[in-house]
Amino acid sequence: MYVAVKGGERAIDNAHAWLAEERRGDLNVAELSVAQIREQLALAVNRVMAEGSLYDPDLAALAIKQARGDMIEAIFLIRAYRTTLPRFGVSLPVKTEDMACDRRVSATFKDAPGGQILGPTFDYTHRLLDFALAAEGETPVVERGEARTEPTPHITEFLNKEGLIQTEVASEETPGDLTREPLELPANRPLRLQALTRGDEGFVLSMAYSTQRGYARNHAFVGELRIGKVAVEMEIPELGFAIEIGEIELTECETVNQFQGSKTEPPQFTRGYGLVFGQSERKSISMALVDRALRWKELGEDNLGAPAQDEEFVLYHSDNIQATGFLEHIKLPHYVDFQSELELIRKLRREAAENLAAGETSVQEAAE
Known part of the structure; x- marks a missing residue:
């Protein structure tokens, strides 16, 4: 038994050494730096930060490098590291209406108050391989637009002035924290949103797609999608007021969904909501669609038996770290x-x- 254990340890050490060699790859090719990953693979970095629940582009880039590009492994590394960090306090809710928008579009209002900003997007590109990117040399710099710096009101608020959309009532209750306490069902909306923003992008996307195909009767319009930086503030007890401690990039999506009314609510539009670290449009839209599907009970709707309406199914199977651990x-x-x-x-x-x-x-x- 002792010999078998020692042999197993040597095999594991050799596997680790082989992994490091495979990670480095051909020594004739320049090594990929963390800074290069952070700057040039930003969307991958954003996903790792969002699903890892830790906003730190450098650490996310390091995790991607260590994981050889395996996104779920990188997310696992970030979550594991996150558990070692001390917690100094809780920040105030961010004010996304004050976001300095790099991108802000609406599929419901052409002439949106404040204007639309296309920003950096794949939406209007041809899905053809650009072999120029494989050529050596610097990429030519093109003129870019400036981020909108003045406050940008949410488009759904203009609908709300006419009473056409459900009013979201602010809660004074401190939301739970899934990073410190396990999920318990039934979950309130803040906990559901936390689970969705941490959830696997592919899983949340498939759930959202199912709602669009009729599983949940959940036809939605993107009321607004915005990407930009917001200030993070924290109250300092010794000072007696809040100070800005930094800024983070966020993607926010609000969907507008038709609602025929119920015994408790008049006919109106209702909302789905998504908020994700970094530029993560697909994830935030998917999150908003699934959020709306999960609200059937509070809106007095019928449960059609759709997968996206099943809180236990969605929330317990969306976490890719739990799924990976059980699978592997x-x-x-x-x-x-x-x-x-x-x-x-x-x-x-x-x-x-x-x-x-x-x-x-x-x-x-x-x-x-």
Whole structure:
């Protein structure tokens, strides 16, 4: 037993060394730096920060490098590191209406108050490989627009002035924290939103897509999608007032959904909401669609049995770290478990063979 354990340790050490060698790749190719990943693979960095629940582009870039580009492994690394950090306090809610917008579009109002800003987007690009990117040399610098710096009111608030959209009532209750306490059902909306913003982008996207295909009767318009930087403020007890401690980039999406009314609510538009670290448009829109699907009970709607309406199904299966841990543990040694299964199958086969033989003997005796 001792020899087997030591041999296993050596094998694991060798596997780690081999992993490091594979990570580095061909030594004739320049090594990829953390700064390059942070600056040139920003969308990957944003996903790791969002699903890792830690806003730090440098650490997210380091995790991507260490994980050899495996996004879920990088997210796992960030979450593990996050648990080692001390918590100094809680920031105030960010004011997204004061966001310095790099991008702000609406699919519901062409002439949106404050204007629309296309910003950096793939929406209008041809999905063709650009072989110029493979060429050596600096990328030519083009003139870019400036971020909108003045306050930009939310478009849905203009609908709200006419009473056409459901009013969101602010709660004085401090929301729970999924990074410190396990999820319990039924979950209130703040907890659901936390789970969705931490959830796997592909899973949340598939749930959102299912609502668009009719599973939940949830036809939505993007009332507004905005990307930009917002200030983070924190109250300092010794000072007696709040100070700005930094700024973060966020993507915010509000969807507008038709609502026929219920016993408690008049016909009006309702909202879905998504808020994600960095530029994460696909995730924030998906999050808003799923958020709206999960609100069926509070709006007095019928549950159509759609997957996206099932709170337990969505929230318990959206976390890619939990899913990965449960999935990948089956590739680790299960020798004892399998041996018990093997013995059980052998026993059942022996009993079946004995019963078959006994049956054949009985038939033969009856025939005689």
